[in-house]
Amino acid sequence: MPQNxxxxxxxxxxxxxxxxxxxxxxAYGVANEADDFARWKSTGERDNDPGxxxxxxxxxxxxxxxxxxxxxxxARIVSEPVSDYIRFEHAGTVVNVEAGxxxxxxxxxxxxxxxxxxxxxxxxxxxxxxxxxxTGDGASGGGEISEDPAAASLCADAFEAVWxxxxxxxDYKIS
Numbered sequence: 001m002p003q004n005x006x007x008x009x010x011x012x013x014x015x016x017x018x019x020x021x022x023x024x025x026x027a028y029g030v031a032n033e034a035d036d037f038a039r040w041k042s043t044g045e046r047d048n049d050p051g052x053x054x055x056x057x058x059x060x061x062x063x064x065x066x067x068x069x070x071x072x073x074x075a076r077i078v079s080e081p082v083s084d085y086i087r088f089e090h091a092g093t094v095v096n097v098e099a100g101x102x103x104x105x106x107x108x109x110x111x112x113x114x115x116x117x118x119x120x121x122x123x124x125x126x127x128x129x130x131x132x133x134x135t136g137d138g139a140s141g142g143g144e145i146s147e148d149p150a151a152a153s154l155c156a157d158a159f160e161a162v163w164x165x166x167x168x169x170x171d172y173k174i175s
Contacts, residue, residue, distance in 0.1 A: 005143040012065045021074040027085040029138030046091040059099040066100030073102045075162045104166030123155045
């Protein structure tokens with residue numbers, strides 16, 4: 001297992017044609033989201049300004065990646081009814097879409113017969129995987145890089161199967 005995991009900037013800047021991201025957890029406890037999540041839970045208001053300190057680094061990175069002709073897609077498998085965290089994510093996804101990501105949502109019940117990897121991942125150009133590991137409480141457990149062709153094939157197939165069944169963000173309604 002390589003010890004040097006590239007940053008998301010390095011990862012997306014290396015993409016030539018595609019960057020896909022599969023998220024499969026109903027809650028994340030990532031430290032840099034904690035304040036925004038707490039504020040959203042108490043006020044119902046979400047920072048959706050792509051120029052804000054929270055969003056600007058990501059929105060800028062995605063815009064520049066898409067401008068180079070790279071297709072950036074994100075699919076989320078979610079339990080329904082959705083968790084508070086997924087409501088929070090959904091409320092902010094408008095920024096991902098505005099930056100150029102294509103985002104879809106798949107209810108977990110519709111994913112039962114899809115062979116899925118054990119961890120969330122980014123797959124770059126169908127060959128380079130960045131596994132996203134999380135602790136039991138959803139905190140980041142660090143990343144891992146793999147160029148294993150069999151694992152990359154599993155990720156590509158899983159992502160495409162999820163994508164084909166999933167609902168585009170603009171049509172996925174949370175009640």
